[in-house]
Amino acid sequence: MNKAEKERLARVGAKFNVKKYIAEEIEAIRQQVGDKKVLLAMSGGVDSSVCAVLLHKAIGKQLTCVFVDHGCMRLNEAKEVKNIFKGKFGINLICVSAEKRFLEKVAGVTEPEQKRKIIGGEFVRVFEEEAKKLGKIEFLGQGTIYPDIAESGVGGHKAVKAHHNVGGLPKDMGFEGLVEPVKYLYKDEVRAVGKALGIPTNMVMRQPFPGPGLAVRCLGELTKEKLDILRKADFIFREEMAKAKLDKKAQQFFAVMTNVKSVGVRNGARTFGYVIAIRAVSTQQFVQAGVVQLPFKFVVDVAGKIATQVKGVNRVVWDITPKPPATIEWE
Ligand code: XMP
Numbered sequence: 001m002n003k004a005e006k007e008r009l010a011r012v013g014a015k016f017n018v019k020k021y022i023a024e025e026i027e028a029i030r031q032q033v034g035d036k037k038v039l040l041a042m043s044g045g046v047d048s049s050v051c052a053v054l055l056h057k058a059i060g061k062q063l064t065c066v067f068v069d070h071g072c073m074r075l076n077e078a079k080e081v082k083n084i085f086k087g088k089f090g091i092n093l094i095c096v097s098a099e100k101r102f103l104e105k106v107a108g109v110t111e112p113e114q115k116r117k118i119i120g121g122e123f124v125r126v127f128e129e130e131a132k133k134l135g136k137i138e139f140l141g142q143g144t145i146y147p148d149i150a151e152s153g154v155g156g157h158k159a160v161k162a163h164h165n166v167g168g169l170p171k172d173m174g175f176e177g178l179v180e181p182v183k184y185l186y187k188d189e190v191r192a193v194g195k196a197l198g199i200p201t202n203m204v205m206r207q208p209f210p211g212p213g214l215a216v217r218c219l220g221e222l223t224k225e226k227l228d229i230l231r232k233a234d235f236i237f238r239e240e241m242a243k244a245k246l247d248k249k250a251q252q253f254f255a256v257m258t259n260v261k262s263v264g265v266r267n268g269a270r271t272f273g274y275v276i277a278i279r280a281v282s283t284q285q286f287v288q289a290g291v292v293q294l295p296f297k298f299v300v301d302v303a304g305k306i307a308t309q310v311k312g313v314n315r316v317v318w319d320i321t322p323k324p325p326a327t328i329e330w331e
Contacts, residue, residue: 008184018196029058040141042067044081047143050194054181056091064092066130071099072213075235112331119212140175207252216331220259230257232310233276250292253280256330264314273314289323
């Protein structure tokens with residue numbers, strides 16, 4: 001048993017008990033934080049959401065969350081985060097609409113790694129600016145989960161992509177310490193805690209969404225026009241997957257803006273519109289992934305819906321490539 005495993009056993013026990021975990025963690029947070037303050041970067045993803053609600057239960061208004069909308073979020077995502085966490089839970093949440101700022105930074109950039117790095121770097125700057133405005137905050141909350149720490153330090157494999165997520169904040173931001181209330185939990189345990197805390201099912205069951213968001217699904221230069229088209233196409237696909245109850249069959253499913261334009265016809269007139277790709281994969285650990293064999297009629301219907309309902313799109317293709325050789329995301 002390595003150090004991380006021993007720590008998990010000590011904290012979680014041999015059998016995970018949600019209620020007990022929540023009660024103990026709330027107590028542990030109160031012990032650690034006392035009357036000091038905590039700042040948390042929320043992404044709208046499962047881990048940081050559960051972390052936020054747990055911290056809020058423990059220390060209420062001593063917690064401030066910051067959600068940065070970098071303009072590459074899915075349709076209605078920023079609104080949903082605000083409604084749920086500020087509205088339903090009453091969490092002290094600051095939503096920063098920074099779409100314009102991010103898009104200006106990446107204007108003209110087409111190289112995928114460069115796009116990722118610019119977005120990651122800008123995210124840190126926006127977060128730091130917000131933190132400064134708030135004055136002294138002693139602790140940084142983080143939605144680190146057990147696989148993050150269990151896998152770190154294993155090393156040896158070459159990073160395929162420069163991953164960025166909201167946990168990736170610099171170490172020198174001047175905080176006294178970290179508060180990581182879900183650090184020893186596996187993903188399914190984090191979801192169970194979230195459910196027990198009353199976070200809506202669609203939020204706790206969310207598929208993983210990369211830190212740079214739609215930026216890694218919008219090929220070539222990032223523009224508001226392309227991102228808006230992608231958001232609409234992606235929303236239709238995800239909604240249809242849920243309606244057809246196919247969403248349980250895939251760990252990740254989404255639309256991609258290919259940046260290719262092709263000729264089509266609408267109402268008897270020629271169109272020149274974008275090609276959207278759809279992708280659904282099943283995977284355990286995201287290191288390998290298989291293509292989900294969606295019913296063919298379903299795929300054809302979705303393609304028809306996207307191509308007719310989303311202005312600017314006249315063709316839809318289905319990505320049927322496993323990982324490897326393809327990665328899950330297109331960039
Ligand atoms: P790939 O595309 O490398 O993705 O097969 C594997 C898994 O990682 C997610 N992913 C990211 N997650 N920040 C994240 O937090 C990122 O920059 C990032 N890039 C990819 C991807 O969605 C998949 O689940």
